[in-house]
Amino acid sequence: MRASASVVLSLLACAFLRSSALHADVVAIVSAKSPVIALTQSQIADIFLAKVARFPEGDKAVPLDQPEGSRERDEFYAKVAGKTAAQMKAHWSKIIFTGRGQPPVQAATDTEVRKRVGENPSVIGYIERTMVDASVRVLFSTEAPPR
Amino acid sequence: MPCRLALVAFSILAAGASVSRADDTEKITFKFQAYGTLGLVHSSENQADFVGSLLIGHGAGHTHEWSPDVDSRLGAQLTATFGPRISAVVQVVTEQGADGSYTPQMEWANIKVQPTPDFSVRFGRIVLPAFIVSEYRKVGYAVPWVRPPTELYSVIPITTNDGMDASYRVAAGNFSSTIQANYGQANVKFPLGTAKARESWGLTNTIERGAASAHFTYQRTKLSVDTINTLFDAFRQFGPQGVAIAEKFDTDGRPDTFIGVGVAYDVKDWFVNAEWGASNTRSVVGDRRAWYVTGGYRIATVTPYLTYSTIASDPKVSDPGLTVALYPPALAGAIAALNAGLNQSLASKPVQSTISLGMRWDFRKNFDFKLQCAHSRVGRGSRGTLTNTQPGFKTGGSYNLVSAAVDFVF
Numbered sequence: 001m002r003a004s005a006s007v008v009l010s011l012l013a014c015a016f017l018r019s020s021a022l023h024a025d026v027v028a029i030v031s032a033k034s035p036v037i038a039l040t041q042s043q044i045a046d047i048f049l050a051k052v053a054r055f056p057e058g059d060k061a062v063p064l065d066q067p068e069g070s071r072e073r074d075e076f077y078a079k080v081a082g083k084t085a086a087q088m089k090a091h092w093s094k095i096i097f098t099g100r101g102q103p104p105v106q107a108a109t110d111t112e113v114r115k116r117v118g119e120n121p122s123v124i125g126y127i128e129r130t131m132v133d134a135s136v137r138v139l140f141s142t143e144a145p146p147r
Numbered sequence: 148m149p150c151r152l153a154l155v156a157f158s159i160l161a162a163g164a165s166v167s168r169a170d171d172t173e174k175i176t177f178k179f180q181a182y183g184t185l186g187l188v189h190s191s192e193n194q195a196d197f198v199g200s201l202l203i204g205h206g207a208g209h210t211h212e213w214s215p216d217v218d219s220r221l222g223a224q225l226t227a228t229f230g231p232r233i234s235a236v237v238q239v240v241t242e243q244g245a246d247g248s249y250t251p252q253m254e255w256a257n258i259k260v261q262p263t264p265d266f267s268v269r270f271g272r273i274v275l276p277a278f279i280v281s282e283y284r285k286v287g288y289a290v291p292w293v294r295p296p297t298e299l300y301s302v303i304p305i306t307t308n309d310g311m312d313a314s315y316r317v318a319a320g321n322f323s324s325t326i327q328a329n330y331g332q333a334n335v336k337f338p339l340g341t342a343k344a345r346e347s348w349g350l351t352n353t354i355e356r357g358a359a360s361a362h363f364t365y366q367r368t369k370l371s372v373d374t375i376n377t378l379f380d381a382f383r384q385f386g387p388q389g390v391a392i393a394e395k396f397d398t399d400g401r402p403d404t405f406i407g408v409g410v411a412y413d414v415k416d417w418f419v420n421a422e423w424g425a426s427n428t429r430s431v432v433g434d435r436r437a438w439y440v441t442g443g444y445r446i447a448t449v450t451p452y453l454t455y456s457t458i459a460s461d462p463k464v465s466d467p468g469l470t471v472a473l474y475p476p477a478l479a480g481a482i483a484a485l486n487a488g489l490n491q492s493l494a495s496k497p498v499q500s501t502i503s504l505g506m507r508w509d510f511r512k513n514f515d516f517k518l519q520c521a522h523s524r525v526g527r528g529s530r531g532t533l534t535n536t537q538p539g540f541k542t543g544g545s546y547n548l549v550s551a552a553v554d555f556v557f
Contacts, residue, residue, distance in 0.1 A: 089512075090288055097282075102178060
């Protein structure tokens, strides 16, 4: 009885994930050389919203963005920070126009993000899951949030 | 003066910047960014002006039935980054000034030195961090409303501070706490004179945890207002009683304080902000208590919001002034004029509550459109936050506002 219930539940979960899989599966990544093994969704959000400037272990964290309007970027901020592109624009307007900071540097493509993340343990970025290779470590996926 | 200093330092840094290391994060970059608002306000009270900020010359109601001059402005900013530790910012804002003209003003001009990612010191013209949205109160796109609630934000209309501030951020668990200390001065023109804030200092603490944040501030300054000084210098000519009145009410060099507390919660679909502030001036300006609570709900690109805001002032709205019988009859006319001036100043303390309903529509990238309707009730004997009151104005009434605005950022 319990086994069949869990089968039904997993089928339901699968169906739910399928229906939301119209979006890209975007993953947050750091360099394979980075000491950072895992980050929670809110820790990643804090780095990309410039609320913290370091990884929890204390090393400097440098976020790297994808271009405005890209599918990866919209998906990433929707899932990680719960914010639309317009809300992100408003968020950065608050920081920019007091001279407190500037939004993350942008890389043009998944490949460029992967390259710059792979080369520098301080950098944290996000790319399509299918673009992941051995140079980077996946911390978080927008399709299956951990825990 | 600190402005010019900042510009000189800016040029020196620009000239010497080629020596910085050629790491990919340590390039010299210049960024030009801009924001602005095109606004239109209508007030049902045609015997006074609604102005939003006490620093502008005229507004909606008496001067214009529909005023574009309350919320419209253009801000342009140049940011230079010299590697990860040093940056400089210059922001010029063009908006209606105290004389009613659109003369560009230097909003910020400062250099930031950031020895570590969590510690920074700024020099030059910087923000006066009295409120939650002080840093971006002029950036319409960054705030949910057409303008920050007038009741609270009129308590400290000054936005800038010429001096320095230091900011230190500590993270513990999911909490992040930023402590900021500021010191400086400001000269501010308003329609009835010039205010000078001297030896201003303050402490601010912002605590954030995920979508929630809390803001605490304490600010202290020595304020003097030239027109008020002139009035009480005249009182001082009238012997011990005149001097006593001047000592009680003048603004010269007395320490004024402001305490502010704010909380904000902003999750995916909705937000709620509440903020409270109290100023104590020990002068004719008096004391203020103001607060607001606001909330909004996001439905795709449309965000309706509701705000209640209120301001109360200390009850000292009149004073007997000089006793005519103590002076020669020839001075009676002058005494009456001085007493009238004193009582006019005391009576201008705002008591007002406003409920406003509005909506923000993010209709295209980098633009929003806002529509806001408000109903204000003015306290008995008060003119609320209205200015330019005309002979036909009746205190203690109520008025309605309709505001529309397009905000943009680039």
